[in-house]
Amino acid sequence: MPIRPDVLDLLREIVGADGVIADSARMIAYECDGFPIARGRGEAVVFPTCTGQTVSTVKLLAKHGIPIVPRGSGTGLTGGCVAFGDGVILCTSRMKRILEVDLPNRCACVEAGVLNKSLTDHVNRLPGGRRLHFSPDPSSLSASTLGGNAATNAGGIHTLKYGVTVNHILGMEQVTAEGEVITTRGSARTDGLGPDLPGLLCGSEGTLGIITKLWVRLTPKPAALRTAVAVFTDPLDACRTVAQIIEAGLIPAAMEMMDGKMVQVVEQTFGFGFPSDAAALLLIELDGVEAALDEQMDRVVDIACANHAQDVQRSADPQRREELWSVRKRAFGAIGRISPSYCTQDACVPRSKLPGVLENVMRIGAEFGLTITNVFHAGDGNVHPILLFDEHDPQQVANTMRASHAILRYCVSVGGTITGEHGVGVEKLDMMPVMFDADTLEAFEAIRRTFDTEERLNPGKLIPSDKLQIDLTQPLQPNTPGGAL
Numbered sequence: 001m002p003i004r005p006d007v008l009d010l011l012r013e014i015v016g017a018d019g020v021i022a023d024s025a026r027m028i029a030y031e032c033d034g035f036p037i038a039r040g041r042g043e044a045v046v047f048p049t050c051t052g053q054t055v056s057t058v059k060l061l062a063k064h065g066i067p068i069v070p071r072g073s074g075t076g077l078t079g080g081c082v083a084f085g086d087g088v089i090l091c092t093s094r095m096k097r098i099l100e101v102d103l104p105n106r107c108a109c110v111e112a113g114v115l116n117k118s119l120t121d122h123v124n125r126l127p128g129g130r131r132l133h134f135s136p137d138p139s140s141l142s143a144s145t146l147g148g149n150a151a152t153n154a155g156g157i158h159t160l161k162y163g164v165t166v167n168h169i170l171g172m173e174q175v176t177a178e179g180e181v182i183t184t185r186g187s188a189r190t191d192g193l194g195p196d197l198p199g200l201l202c203g204s205e206g207t208l209g210i211i212t213k214l215w216v217r218l219t220p221k222p223a224a225l226r227t228a229v230a231v232f233t234d235p236l237d238a239c240r241t242v243a244q245i246i247e248a249g250l251i252p253a254a255m256e257m258m259d260g261k262m263v264q265v266v267e268q269t270f271g272f273g274f275p276s277d278a279a280a281l282l283l284i285e286l287d288g289v290e291a292a293l294d295e296q297m298d299r300v301v302d303i304a305c306a307n308h309a310q311d312v313q314r315s316a317d318p319q320r321r322e323e324l325w326s327v328r329k330r331a332f333g334a335i336g337r338i339s340p341s342y343c344t345q346d347a348c349v350p351r352s353k354l355p356g357v358l359e360n361v362m363r364i365g366a367e368f369g370l371t372i373t374n375v376f377h378a379g380d381g382n383v384h385p386i387l388l389f390d391e392h393d394p395q396q397v398a399n400t401m402r403a404s405h406a407i408l409r410y411c412v413s414v415g416g417t418i419t420g421e422h423g424v425g426v427e428k429l430d431m432m433p434v435m436f437d438a439d440t441l442e443a444f445e446a447i448r449r450t451f452d453t454e455e456r457l458n459p460g461k462l463i464p465s466d467k468l469q470i471d472l473t474q475p476l477q478p479n480t481p482g483g484a485l
């Protein structure tokens, strides 16, 4: 049912006239996220500037039984922040104040719409703040919000050693589906002090509450660093190298892999100096105490060479390291050179299974007539097959979804999971019963009902339910329940 004009007027009274978008032309920008297959429009987008406005917005929408879809920057890769059918998008992009930075105690309090990179940039500009950073570094860090990072429990290049977002959250303020404010304060450790609500909220994808504030850890930057780029003529050798480095007891700060196609695209776009005829590259970073690093890097190089690395280039130059990770983080953006659309898949597998997974990903791509390229967090076993397609071709869209699900099923069959860091959203809803049995899904549903009895917060996302039935292999129309493309 379309939102009533008087409700829109009341929303404007809460957040100001410029804080509500309800005309279909301007709402196009909110029609999808980084997963272009699922599209829907909802009824309006509302932009509160603070917790108080969020509370009033939520209470008004609750009174009228209107679903709410929380949204940060919309960089998600699973359609999680997209509104299907009726519902209002509550966007945190105007809640971007850094409320407190406590350097001696290495923590900060921020509003949910603060961008990940903005926090570290801000801290680094403070006297004495240069040596600290917010450690979780998704490749989207210059665009994605800290609220979105928490809601998806985002990982990143340095997750291998430093963990995912939840490991860096000390406390949270959330607004419930009824408009109550729950605060689990945390400028210090609160572990063991009652249930771990921030832990539950991390990865809940907007279904358990709207995160409005976060207390986060600030981590010292490493004292010394080494990077290496190892070149392989066979991607499977690169995969074996990854597994053996970890097996040897080394924990690199990051260990990323690009296959040959991705190396070519990245090199054509950024000209970093990668050998464009490589079949695979490993980008490895070691950090820690200066005196130990060269010896550790010798061991890494030995393992790479034992696995037929053609070349290994080592560097201790901080500038070169910055450039390396900057290029890696922009790799997805370079794909526009070779394909009109792409779908970034995301699964986690035991590292020892990586060679078989990579082989099967390519086999599945060929089976569905799709080109797939890979750039991923290899050290975590977090694969990101990138399926290239044209979203205007319904057959290619259908094949992209079928191939994606075949890949995920294969990953689960070797002991993996259906997501490593991007979450479920709508894109992986069909895969939840592949990963979890009925009792487990029922337990998830019970948790959801505890926070949101009517399932009005991001309805139908994350946990399959009758609130959202969507077949992403079919071309669908915007603004119909379960609508897409």
Ligand SMILES: Cc1cc2nc3c(=O)[nH]c(=O)nc-3n(C[C@H](O)[C@H](O)[C@H](O)COP(=O)(O)OP(=O)(O)OC[C@H]3O[C@@H](n4cnc5c(N)ncnc54)[C@H](O)[C@@H]3O)c2cc1C
Pocket (backbone or CB within 6 Å): 033, 034, 069, 070, 071, 072, 073, 074, 075, 076, 077, 080, 081, 092, 112, 137, 138, 139, 140, 143, 144, 145, 146, 147, 148, 149, 150, 151, 152, 153, 154, 155, 156, 157, 205, 206, 207, 209, 210, 211, 212, 332, 333, 421, 422, 425, 458, 461
């Ligand atoms: C180029 C590119 C690179 C990426 N690299 C990575 C990577 O390395 N690692 C990684 O983990 N992800 C990565 N992502 C995915 C994405 O950036 C992350 O999932 C990110 O955390 C989403 O943040 P956002 O602010 O854009 O959230 P959105 O996309 O707006 O929302 C994502 C989900 O969080 C919910 N949500 C958002 N804000 C709130 C809030 N305040 N309260 C409650 N729920 C909320 C939404 O409802 C939705 O379910 C990448 C995406 C792109 C486009």
